[in-house]
Amino acid sequence: MAVGKIREADRRFSFVVERDPVALVGLHMQSLVSWMIGETQEAERRAMRVFQLGYAPSGLQLSELAGEQGDLQASANYIALGMRGMATGFDEAERTIMGQGLFGDEALRARAVQLADDYAASDRPKTEIFIPYFLVRVGEVERGFRLYVENRAAFDPLIYYAIWGPYGEKARQHPAFVAFSEQVGLTSYWEQFGWPDVCDQPEETVLSCGVK
Numbered sequence: 001m002a003v004g005k006i007r008e009a010d011r012r013f014s015f016v017v018e019r020d021p022v023a024l025v026g027l028h029m030q031s032l033v034s035w036m037i038g039e040t041q042e043a044e045r046r047a048m049r050v051f052q053l054g055y056a057p058s059g060l061q062l063s064e065l066a067g068e069q070g071d072l073q074a075s076a077n078y079i080a081l082g083m084r085g086m087a088t089g090f091d092e093a094e095r096t097i098m099g100q101g102l103f104g105d106e107a108l109r110a111r112a113v114q115l116a117d118d119y120a121a122s123d124r125p126k127t128e129i130f131i132p133y134f135l136v137r138v139g140e141v142e143r144g145f146r147l148y149v150e151n152r153a154a155f156d157p158l159i160y161y162a163i164w165g166p167y168g169e170k171a172r173q174h175p176a177f178v179a180f181s182e183q184v185g186l187t188s189y190w191e192q193f194g195w196p197d198v199c200d201q202p203e204e205t206v207l208s209c210g211v212k
Contacts, residue, residue, distance in 0.1 A: 001035060002160040003189050004196025024055040031061050036165045040065065056085025067103035072084050076100045083130055089130070098134055109138060126151030129158045136162040141171045145180040172198065172209035181207065
């Protein structure tokens with residue numbers, strides 16, 4: 001999934017869930033992949049199931065789905081719950097602000113972006129995996145990439161949901177995407193194993209990743 005092979009990710013997570021129908025991480029990832037390939041109803045069904053089984057990070061997926069349906073309050077509530085499941089250091093009020101920023105108006109988004117900027121400028125450990133995701137997701141692509149590259153202590157796939165998901169075209173077509181892909185090892189992987197579902201093999205240094 002992280003390298004953009006979304007159809008293959010769907011096949012593999014289906015393999016996991018067929019063999020263990022209550023594998024929470026498998027169910028969660030299967031729901032995310034369904035959303036990323038545009039199967040919205042199936043994504044919601046799967047996300048709600050895993051959420052009801054007690055896997056809090058699935059709140060992120062339910063937040064996106066609620067926001068797409070215009071339910072800002074539900075979206076913010078689900079984000080607050082999902083971020084809590086990620087062992088985040090933000091308090092509940094801050095998590096709600098982040099949720100409102102995804103689908104809210106310009107003022108709500110500005111509050112959330114300011115919260116992300118304050119976090120990036122602080123001396124606190126940069127372990128919040130949600131913030132790079134959020135910045136890329138709301139169009140602050142270069143800042144999201146930079147924060148992820150500068151502070152990743154270990155591989156975490158959350159930012160890639162924003163890159164390869166339904167709202168990721170701006171990130172994939174951003175001038176910073178080529179350098180980001182090289183810095184995190186995506187380019188070397190693609191050169192060896194093949195290009196992502198929505199990317200064409202580049203000519204010289206131009207990587208084209210739109211919608212297919």
